[in-house]
Amino acid sequence: MDGLISVAQAxxxxxxxxxxxxxxxxxxxxxxxxxxxxxxxxxxxxxxYDRVMMDGIAIRASAARAFxxxxxxxxxxxxxxxxxxxxxxxxxxxxxxPTGADTVIPIERLVATENGYRLEDDYVFHVGQFVxxxxxxxxxxxxxxxxxxRLDAPALAVLASNGAAQVEVARLPSVAIISTGDELVPVExxxxxWEIRRSNEHAIAGALAARGxxxxxxxxxxxxxxxxxxxxxxxxxAHDVLILSGGVSMGAFDHVPAALGRLGVQRxxxxxxxxxGKPMWFGTDVQGRRVFAxxxxxxxxxxxxxxxxVPSLLASLGLGPHESGMAPVTVRLDTPADRIPTLAxxxxxxxxxxxxxxxxxxxxxxxxxxxxxxxxxxxxxxELPPGREPAETDMAAPFHGW
Amino acid sequence: MDGLISVAQAxxxxxxxxxxxxxxxxxxxxxxxxxxxxxxxxxxxxxxYDRVMMDGIAIRASAARAFxxxxxxxxxxxxxxxxxxxxxxxxxxxxxxPTGADTVIPIERLVATENGYRLEDDYVFHVGQFVxxxxxxxxxxxxxxxxxxRLDAPALAVLASNGAAQVEVARLPSVAIISTGDELVPVExxxxxWEIRRSNEHAIAGALAARGxxxxxxxxxxxxxxxxxxxxxxxxxAHDVLILSGGVSMGAFDHVPAALGRLGVQRxxxxxxxxxGKPMWFGTDVQGRRVFAxxxxxxxxxxxxxxxxVPSLLASLGLGPHESGMAPVTVRLDTPADRIPTLAxxxxxxxxxxxxxxxxxxxxxxxxxxxxxxxxxxxxxxELPPGREPAETDMAAPFHGW
Numbered sequence: 001m002d003g004l005i006s007v008a009q010a011x012x013x014x015x016x017x018x019x020x021x022x023x024x025x026x027x028x029x030x031x032x033x034x035x036x037x038x039x040x041x042x043x044x045x046x047x048x049y050d051r052v053m054m055d056g057i058a059i060r061a062s063a064a065r066a067f068x069x070x071x072x073x074x075x076x077x078x079x080x081x082x083x084x085x086x087x088x089x090x091x092x093x094x095x096x097x098p099t100g101a102d103t104v105i106p107i108e109r110l111v112a113t114e115n116g117y118r119l120e121d122d123y124v125f126h127v128g129q130f131v132x133x134x135x136x137x138x139x140x141x142x143x144x145x146x147x148x149x150r151l152d153a154p155a156l157a158v159l160a161s162n163g164a165a166q167v168e169v170a171r172l173p174s175v176a177i178i179s180t181g182d183e184l185v186p187v188e189x190x191x192x193x194w195e196i197r198r199s200n201e202h203a204i205a206g207a208l209a210a211r212g213x214x215x216x217x218x219x220x221x222x223x224x225x226x227x228x229x230x231x232x233x234x235x236x237x238a239h240d241v242l243i244l245s246g247g248v249s250m251g252a253f254d255h256v257p258a259a260l261g262r263l264g265v266q267r268x269x270x271x272x273x274x275x276x277g278k279p280m281w282f283g284t285d286v287q288g289r290r291v292f293a294x295x296x297x298x299x300x301x302x303x304x305x306x307x308x309x310v311p312s313l314l315a316s317l318g319l320g321p322h323e324s325g326m327a328p329v330t331v332r333l334d335t336p337a338d339r340i341p342t343l344a345x346x347x348x349x350x351x352x353x354x355x356x357x358x359x360x361x362x363x364x365x366x367x368x369x370x371x372x373x374x375x376x377x378x379x380x381x382x383e384l385p386p387g388r389e390p391a392e393t394d395m396a397a398p399f400h401g402w
Numbered sequence: 403m404d405g406l407i408s409v410a411q412a413x414x415x416x417x418x419x420x421x422x423x424x425x426x427x428x429x430x431x432x433x434x435x436x437x438x439x440x441x442x443x444x445x446x447x448x449x450x451y452d453r454v455m456m457d458g459i460a461i462r463a464s465a466a467r468a469f470x471x472x473x474x475x476x477x478x479x480x481x482x483x484x485x486x487x488x489x490x491x492x493x494x495x496x497x498x499x500p501t502g503a504d505t506v507i508p509i510e511r512l513v514a515t516e517n518g519y520r521l522e523d524d525y526v527f528h529v530g531q532f533v534x535x536x537x538x539x540x541x542x543x544x545x546x547x548x549x550x551x552r553l554d555a556p557a558l559a560v561l562a563s564n565g566a567a568q569v570e571v572a573r574l575p576s577v578a579i580i581s582t583g584d585e586l587v588p589v590e591x592x593x594x595x596w597e598i599r600r601s602n603e604h605a606i607a608g609a610l611a612a613r614g615x616x617x618x619x620x621x622x623x624x625x626x627x628x629x630x631x632x633x634x635x636x637x638x639x640a641h642d643v644l645i646l647s648g649g650v651s652m653g654a655f656d657h658v659p660a661a662l663g664r665l666g667v668q669r670x671x672x673x674x675x676x677x678x679g680k681p682m683w684f685g686t687d688v689q690g691r692r693v694f695a696x697x698x699x700x701x702x703x704x705x706x707x708x709x710x711x712v713p714s715l716l717a718s719l720g721l722g723p724h725e726s727g728m729a730p731v732t733v734r735l736d737t738p739a740d741r742i743p744t745l746a747x748x749x750x751x752x753x754x755x756x757x758x759x760x761x762x763x764x765x766x767x768x769x770x771x772x773x774x775x776x777x778x779x780x781x782x783x784x785e786l787p788p789g790r791e792p793a794e795t796d797m798a799a800p801f802h803g804w
Contacts, residue, residue, distance in 0.1 A: 028589055028604060029607075031610045032607070032611050032612065041635040042775070043593075044593075046773075046775055047598070047772060048593075048596075048598060049595055051598055052772070053772065054651075055651050055656070060670055065593045074584060074625065075583055075585035075625065076583070076584030076585035076586070076596065076597055076624070076625075077584070078594075078595075078596050079596065080653060086647065092625070093651055093698070094583055094585045094598075094648070094698065095585065095596075096595075096596040106576050107559060130647055132770060132772050136769065136770075136772075136773065137733075137769075137772065137773040137774070137775045137776075138775040142587035142775075144775050144776075144778070145778055149778065151608070152608040152609075152612065152778070152804045153604075153605040153606070153608035153612070153704055153707075153708075154605065154704065154774060154777035154778040154780065154804055155603075155607040155608075155778040155804045156604040156607075157601040157602065157605035157608075157700050157704065157774055157777070157778075158600035158601070158774065158775055158778050159589075159605055160589045160599055160600060160603075160604040160605075161598065161599050161601040161700075161774075162599070163589060163590070163599060164458055164589070164591065165589045165590035181478065181496055182476060182477045182478030182479070183477035183497065184478070184526060185477035187561075187562045187566070188565070188567035189565045191445075191446075191450075191565065192480075192495045193450060193451055193480075193498075194450075194451055194478065194479060194480055194481065194497075194498040195449060195450075195478055196449070196496075196563065197497055197562055197563050197564070197565060198562060199558075199559040199560070199562035199563040200559065200560055201562075202430060202431075202558040202561070202562040203555045203556060203557075203558055203559035203562075204555070205431075205558075206433070206434045206553070206554060206555035206557075206559075207554075207555040209434050209435075210434065210435065210554065210555065222478070223476065223477065223478075223494070246496070249456075249457050249495055251522075254457070265496070296495070296496060296598070298559050298563075302555055302556065302559065302676070303403075305555075306555075317425060328759050329755035330755055330756070330758070330759050331755075331759050332758070332759035338617070340443060351759065353731035353732055353733075354732070354758075355764070355798060356734070356798055357732050357733050357734050357760050358758075358759050358760050358761075359755065359759050359760075359761060359762050360759070364592045365540075366457070367532060367538065368538075370449060370453065370534050370538075370539065371448075371538065371539040372539070372556060372563075373444070373540040373544070373559065374539075374540075374544050374546075374562055375556035375559070375560070376546070376547055376551065376554070376557040376559075376560050376717075377557040378556065395590065396757060396758055396759050402554045402555045402556055
């Protein structure tokens with residue numbers, strides 16, 4: 001179609017203008033969900049000592065079957081010393097193995113005697129059993145975590161056990177979400193018959209916050225050129241990324257592209273061969289700030305945000321294509337869905353994992369991109385390439401979650 | 403195995419002691435990720451008025467092909483009135499359709515004239531085109547959102563557009579995460595050769611925070627009965643749920659079950675036929691507080707947290723079994739994995755969505771439940787039922803993400 005670029009071209013252009021956001025250091029307690037920006041090396045061997053793995057007694061393996069208890073090797077205490085083959089030390093899970101000991105006998109296999117324990121009659125043990133050897137898990141200075149991973153629960157445990165009280169993570173881009181249009185009024189307060197409440201900023205902020213982007217400011221500007229320039233100028237001074245909704249179609253009051261041009265934001269593209277979201281505009285300035293100007297219809301705005309803005313923001317943290325959504329996961333259509341000959345089509349879907357491990361997408365199309373009341377019953381959308389024939393049941397399609 | 407209950411029995415017992423956490427009202431800006439605790443009804447018809455869908459002119463359809471412009475129907479303004487069949491009003495996307503108009507002609511199909519516009523010569527329009535009819539999306543008082551849904555981006559848009567500046571959501575349970583053991587020292591500061599840094603509280607807090615549970619307090623207590631009672635007593639007074647790690651095996655210093663008993667927390671079960679995590683303990687008190695006492699090994703603690711604690715916490719918000727993880731999704735094994743004849747086995751895995759829509763799990767077992775340095779390279783774990791034969795490639799298995 002005239003002047004339209006494809007979805008893949010739009011993504012590639014955005015990717016080319018997406019730079020690493022830089023790094024900052026945060027306390028471990030605030031690092032969850034952030035993206036690591038450095039390599040974590042092991043502080044010590046893990047385990048850091050030969051570690052008792054069962055509650056019981058520590059012995060030096062020999063032919064002896066009965067042991068006199070010299071005391072208790074508590075956890076968190078320096079190692080005691082075992083003198084002879086008929087001595088033992090009571091030992092706790094997590095304690096250091098006493099010096100001279102090489103084997104742990106679990107309490108369940110012991111019979112108490114006057115001054116110690118004897119082994120159950122038929123009990124056979126293995127030398128070295130129930131000792132977690134120093135360095136079995138990793139050695140000091142091993143690379144444990146690489147840059148570009150999301151800090152999830154296991155990664156936080158690894159950071160903690162290696163003394164990383166402060167963590168270098170990718171800096172979160174600061175984002176302005178700007179709604180445009182004289183018809184928009186706030187969520188609270190009265191609304192007149194010819195007005196509508198602002199909803200796009202809540203949807204967009206929700207989609208970003210769900211991915212950990214919490215450095216957000218919501219702004220609004222009406223259909224006035226000077227006001228638009230003023231608001232955009234302030235937003236560009238304060239933020240790395242601007243997300244606008246509305247003001248990018250053909251109207252006499254669509255000041256956004258012109259206002260951005262006056263502020264030095266150069267258009268990279270305008271209009272993509274897709275529905276919804278055809279009028280989407282993207283540009284950058286010389287400082288590398290990214291400006292995504294999305295159509296104002298709620299379905300279009302949220303779809304374009306998830307399809308283009310979110311992957312760009314995630315990629316700027318150093319996440320790879322699978323984690324950023326640049327290379328989305330594949331699902332299988334559960335029922336046919338119409339396609340459009342000249343436009344890619346984004347179809348809202350519910351997803352379910354079937355009992356055989358397949359992710360199925362149940363299309364739940366909306367009549368127009370203004371109809372979003374029932375979008376909350378969906379999980380995201382699939383992307384269907386342009387085509388005359390409907391997408392058939394079982395066709396594989398890329399999926400993006402809300 | 404003697405005295406052990408199955409994974410399914412443990413889950414059912416926990417489910418039976420999981421009550422709805424109650425509700426609270428929060429501002430819309432803080433509602434993301436929360437679970438709706440009420441029904442949202444439509445504030446107005448949506449769209450609330452016959453809405454112009456394209457920038458262009460509004461006309462009353464007739465045989466006329468040329469129109470005199472009376473003015474502009476701006477968005478956010480009351481409707482103007484169209485007098486005759488050869489009149490038009492310039493109209494913006496999002497504006498109310500002028501009184502007397504029934505059709506919108508897009509600007510691209512118009513040729514400017516001295517005092518207005520004429521249609522392109524070959525242009526054919528349909529009566530009513532590019533008008534989004536009042537109530538097309540929903541009617542006033544329609545049920546738009548039901549209790550028990552997670553408030554994601556589309557749901558936030560629906561709340562906003564219906565004036566829900568305050569939202570009734572499920573109250574987040576308050577959770578104490580309590581590490582036990584004399585060998586444990588903080589993440590920051592020195593660590594001696596026989597000590598290890600506390601990591602479980604970071605892993606558990608990370609797993610909970612990733613699900614939106616942010617009402618968390620981390621506590622530590624050493625291997626001392628009186629101190630354990632004192633810390634647990636304070637924790638029970640301040641929190642709805644206690645998650646302990648360590649202190650539930652057989653040792654002379656494992657004071658946790660006894661201390662809980664003294665505080666009126668009744669054991670529901672102790673020990674599950676599973677690896678890792680066999681010694682897990684669960685109990686409740688008369689006020690319905692839930693106490694999960696997990697084994698201290700990092701892999702065991704995190705696995706039990708994700709398998710049992712997380713679904714219970716999510717279910718207490720009113721989420722259904724699929725959303726809570728009580729009914730986990732199914733994935734397909736990518737390589738065989740050993741099973742254990744008498745115990746369910748939780749095997750860490752990486753997952754990938756293949757090009758046909760199947761979710762494949764690549765087993766990455768750890769040598770012991772103390773070996774967690776490489777767990778950060780995994781996405782979660784699969785649950786294999788007890789059995790003598792290995793689980794074969796392509797076997798379907800329930801998956802739980804970290």
